[in-house]
Amino acid sequence: MQTMKNSNRDLLVLVKDAYTNKEAMQHELQQLNKLLVNFETLESFCIAHEVFDIQKYRILKKKSQLQKVIERETLKPFMFICNKN
Template sequence: MKTPNRDLLVLMKDEGLDKDAMENELEQLNQLLLYFETMDNFCMAHEVFDMNRYKIIHQPRIIQKIINQPELKPFVFICNKN
């Protein structure tokens, strides 16, 4: 799978890392992000507060449907469960 083109700011304490070690760290970080940035994981980590109907939505299928809308309805909020 092709890694996405992204800008990452990585702060490291070890100044002794050579360029190959740094590239290895960045590749591992990209692999982790590819795994965690899926829609299923996003839907597990978020919930939707619909203040129009006074409901909290937890179902991944409905969350995905709401997220794929071009614009959220007023008073519908996507919140992280953390």
């Protein structure tokens, strides 16, 4: 399974109890990072996204097609990566 690079990240965590101790918060952040590493894969990215190629009037949905597009340094003009939500 291939994972996307995410070595450094900033997380904004909202808690109900403002008096949570630092160790509990650190544990919570570690658990969130473990969860996110499992879900942030190329496979799940390709399931949740598609590419609109306006110049060729087509929608790219296959994993191999999406992978080629996202590996480019810049998108070609009139190509849009869209979340399916």
